[in-house]
Amino acid sequence: METQLNADQVAVRDMVRRICADAAPLDRVRALEDDPVGYDPELRKALAEAGILGMAVPERFGGSALTWTEMAVVHAELGRALAPGPWFASSVLAARLLARTATTDVQRAWLPGIADGSRLVVPAWLEPGGSARATGIALRGEKVPGGYRLSGLKRHVPCASSADRLLVLFGTDAGTAIALVDPAGPGVDLEQAFSLASDTQYDVRLDDVHVADDDLVGRPGEGWSHWSATLGEALAPLAAYAVGGAERALELTVDYARTREQFGKPLGAFQALAHELADCATEVSGAELIAYRAADALDRGAPEAGRLAAMAKLYACETFRHVTRSGEQIFGGVGFTLEFDIQLYFRRAKQLELSWWSPPELEDRIADDLLTA
Amino acid sequence: METQLNADQVAVRDMVRRICADAAPLDRVRALEDDPVGYDPELRKALAEAGILGMAVPERFGGSALTWTEMAVVHAELGRALAPGPWFASSVLAARLLARTATTDVQRAWLPGIADGSRLVVPAWLEPGGSARATGIALRGEKVPGGYRLSGLKRHVPCASSADRLLVLFGTDAGTAIALVDPAGPGVDLEQAFSLASDTQYDVRLDDVHVADDDLVGRPGEGWSHWSATLGEALAPLAAYAVGGAERALELTVDYARTREQFGKPLGAFQALAHELADCATEVSGAELIAYRAADALDRGAPEAGRLAAMAKLYACETFRHVTRSGEQIFGGVGFTLEFDIQLYFRRAKQLELSWWSPPELEDRIADDLLTA
């Protein structure tokens, strides 16, 4: 048992922290808010060279095949920095999905590029009026000889304009399927959407888009179980992202509380604020532990890993939201201005809580696992 | 508009407060914990003489027919004092149910006695394994010539051993019915049950108990709607009971925080505690307002009165629980001892929150009203 990072993990942490400090300082984060591309080529290059973009790619495809714990370490740093870019979507979700289920040809075509930073692949999952469950996928694929014709609308697709392929979830007579779709191809229309977190996301409209059977990832009917399993695991590093954000937001707030004076003493000398920060600190400790616990369980292949990953995402995002809410309150008026950093964390925290399964969806997963066992 | 008690209401308040101070001081409350009878004849007499036991009884049956607002004032005082006895059950619930739906003969038989303190009538509603909804009534009445034969188990029946009649809810082929049952009659078996609040309640087992058609209150099939409407209104004074309890628990805690010293200053000079008490005070204000708002709406016959009464019970009980929880924390070790008074409030608060419809049941009522309108 070891409830701290070991030396190797510390090395990964320090490396990613250095990369983010160099290539994703907060002025870059600000500059990239609402940006149509949504990431910095310099950061992409640095992450690729460090093997981070290949973190979930098997070594035979040029990846670094990090452990889940290491991926959590990476994401905690990305979260601390709020590093802009679709790294989770492409290098974890898409990479794991392809590695899990695509044909070797498809894997050969895309995984090395994801790892070396020359390719971006992102999922196109959610739809307006649809839930984040299997029943939420209304986009239909009509079977035609040699493939499908897809029509419908996807929403919240990260960095779609610079993606090389989208992993589109769609319904067929056999059930949900997943196909690689070129966002620059015919019939695909992208419209940038703006969000609370000022991240880069698109509405993607597919109008009679042809996908060949070779573009399918997994068999029709298996799409949801593949996607659900992939996202279910990826919740662990995502939780670590929230932990990193919460930890940094807490540091910013504590620093401010130590120096800013009111009524002749530092804010942190007011017991009500000091106690609120103590609660936040405790929650951040807990969130960190449960995120790494989930990652560790995934690394061990433990049967409770899926439940733990959902618990970690639930708890870490709630912590991130709570800590940034307290942060805003303690910063006071300046926290409401764009000039201060706490608002960057505050806005991202709530969006992250809603994204990639919201609290009720996570709770349902946890309860299903707990009560049907 | 007037968000305070008016002079008449203040007079009612002062009268009931005086009665409780005389006949139900906290040492009597302690003495009657887990008592098989559960109330003091002296208090019963004083309440009867003051017209309180007839508060919901029409004047033609010897009652004082108080307004809902006045009944809320009465209950706020009973709650402050934690006055032991089945007054809510008999003088509000049973009296209103009989006044609403019983035959004149039955009303003449029971309402004057409820009002003058010579009779107690209490509802026998809940069952083990059953919800507090219509579907929770499993006790069956088998139709026999001239009446029904009842078998089954009722739980949480207040002061059943000293009650003159129980209002038993039971199922028939036509739906729920309500009948007056003599708890001392053949086939009725009482067993005292002990509770968190140390109130006096009984398990009541009915074994082939005969009730005559004349003993029915309302028609078979209408029982649930009568009961639900009766309890639905009575939630307003019940909320006021919780408000009174919360208000008194807050006073006890504030007094303690003003005088008890730690680290060289009064507890109330610690900002974290002062702020917690400020939150409690605000909630108590809100609970008081919404309880009287519900009562006022009932007095006006306003269409939203039912929803408001449910909201009042929900909010006031949550406040009572929260204030007593904070009270225990601020009292510290002594609050855990039987010697101090705060524990009397703490234990009753949680039980009241669960009783006479719990939070989810109230929320469902509120949402039904809001979303099906």
Next chain:
Amino acid sequence: MDFELDDEIVAFAREVEEFLDAHHDPDVFDVTRENMAQIVDTPARRAFLKKLAERGWLGMTWPREWGGQERPGVYEYVLNEALAHRGGPQTGKGVGIIGKTILAHGSERLKREFLPKILAAEIEFAVGYSEPEAGSDAASMRLRAVRDGDGWRLDGQKVWTTSAHFADWYWVGARTNPDSKHHGITLFLVPMDHPGITVKPIWTMGGAPMGAERTNEVYLDDVWVSDDYVVGEVDKGFQYISQALDLERFSMFTFGPIDERLETLVEHVRTATVDGVPVREDSGTRRRLARLVTEAEVARLLGLRVLDASMRSERDGGAPPTTEASEYKLYATQFSQRLADASMDLGGPGTQLRVGTGSAPMRGRAESTYRYTVIDTIGGGTSQVQRNIISRRRLGLPRSF
């Protein structure tokens, strides 16, 4: 206990609603501006306020001597809540804290110069209390006023003067006596276009697109103000500010916008579907909504209590309802944040889309509300300051800060 407005007030409320229906104008009424909807920062909004003035609805509580109607405060409450509910500009600081302070303490000259203009909606004020080093602790104000001839010379900096870039006059506190923290502040009126005044924008999280709403820093550089524009007595400014704050705490935080947001959410739950299933059928959603409407009613009632108590104190000459106002402000603004959070959750992931996005649940209102309500528990006295007031003044606990 009686929670209904009197018949003539209900009639007035109806009259107001009819007037507002008749004067509907999306340039004037815009709920998506959330908390900023109350300010009179555009020509259209100024023009609308003039119509209110013509109708005789400004300064209804003022003495007849100064053009008022000596009506009880409930009329202003009804009008402002109706305006706030529609995202319209409020009758605001002029007839409120500034007009009332001038009425109570101002010289004859100030009354004659300002009161008629206020009633005619010909003047907008900016308020300058906050300074970079004086946030919650207003009495620690440092902007210096030094005696100079028949007036004072002001030098220093203010922050959070939201109206500075469009107001006509600056209602500003300055330190006239450095030796007494609480008895050393004086209130001045300064024309906003004084050459010694510089206004610099501070862009906030508010607005659509985000960052479109602003507040300001205001620099006063050697600004001479004649004694004629001193409000009331020298060194009594902090007392005037505190008195007026009791009022502002209440009127700056109308319940109308909260109510409007709640209606938006209830309407969403009532009508939206997810995966073809009505949202209103989800038990968790129903229950959370039931709690929200309950807490909203509590907030509204705490506000009504302030109204009632303040009318009573006006009538009977008692103390203003300070702790009642603090309880309302504390509870309503925290509820407002809970509501914002719940609106995000109950609307689902689509609520992350920015306000105005047509396909977003509630057209993105959850998002803008989540951003804006941050400031509710800070401005006009933080939640911590309200709790200090309640614990000391209502509960009689010792000072804990």
Next chain:
Amino acid sequence: MDFELDDEIVAFAREVEEFLDAHHDPDVFDVTRENMAQIVDTPARRAFLKKLAERGWLGMTWPREWGGQERPGVYEYVLNEALAHRGGPQTGKGVGIIGKTILAHGSERLKREFLPKILAAEIEFAVGYSEPEAGSDAASMRLRAVRDGDGWRLDGQKVWTTSAHFADWYWVGARTNPDSKHHGITLFLVPMDHPGITVKPIWTMGGAPMGAERTNEVYLDDVWVSDDYVVGEVDKGFQYISQALDLERFSMFTFGPIDERLETLVEHVRTATVDGVPVREDSGTRRRLARLVTEAEVARLLGLRVLDASMRSERDGGAPPTTEASEYKLYATQFSQRLADASMDLGGPGTQLRVGTGSAPMRGRAESTYRYTVIDTIGGGTSQVQRNIISRRRLGLPRSF
């Protein structure tokens, strides 16, 4: 990062479970005593502790020189969690704070007299720190010890000495120097049957029937204690107490009972029906339970972190994990109350019935847990004290109390 116990520890845990299965006895193991289950207040419980002693499971972490096995703290953790989970008595204060303080600071004589008896489970201690006027502020202890010959004369009163009515020895702090708050307390060992000691019960909300559990006031009237029974140095008692508290904070609040209560609730939800419908089908119940199991895991992990950090500090000689212990204590005890509250709610109105009521959901456990957990956030340092520690020592904020 690695959250699994090593193989040999897992093997030890299995050995413990087998031992406890074999020694099952309802007189010794009783989860319905909730937080009081840990004390060794009956002959049956003392006898059981002797069996643990025979098995070599007392003082496993102690030095071999004094009969220990120099095993890492995880062994004691595993044993105590297993005992706590079953509602059994803990290895407790003797091998814990008292034994370890004697080992670190006690004289050769005290070691020889007490350590063997502790290891043989032949002695029970009561701890006397709290006084009527010294609750959270232990350093303000006033019970007086006056120099008298080769010893001290003790006079005064203690409260909350839970074990006083059955313990053999009193581990008691007294003020030997009135001039220094933090450097004027000395620890003494006094036989509990000393004629100058009077024990008076204080009945608590705990117990079945309610009020059956007690703690005590202890009066010391002219109690002479020889220098031989002074622990460590005179006037250093507060430092010894503080060191030991870091340990107590953790070991007095085992996770086992929380886990057992959670299992009881999960089992209820899994198996109970209401109106013939399985409780587990209710979406609100499912979701609340999901949150509880999540928070329980967080509490458990915060505890594991204390264990890991304290073993590291023993190994590397670093500072004890004070803030980690505070975070665990703060979080776990507050969670314990949330769990109690949720167990009442999720079990429905029947949970109001007193523990042991056969027909009550979870046999009334929700009720007893709701009563008992009140003391969790108070004893062993209140939640407020823990937050003070965290804000000062972890966050570096100034003293705020």
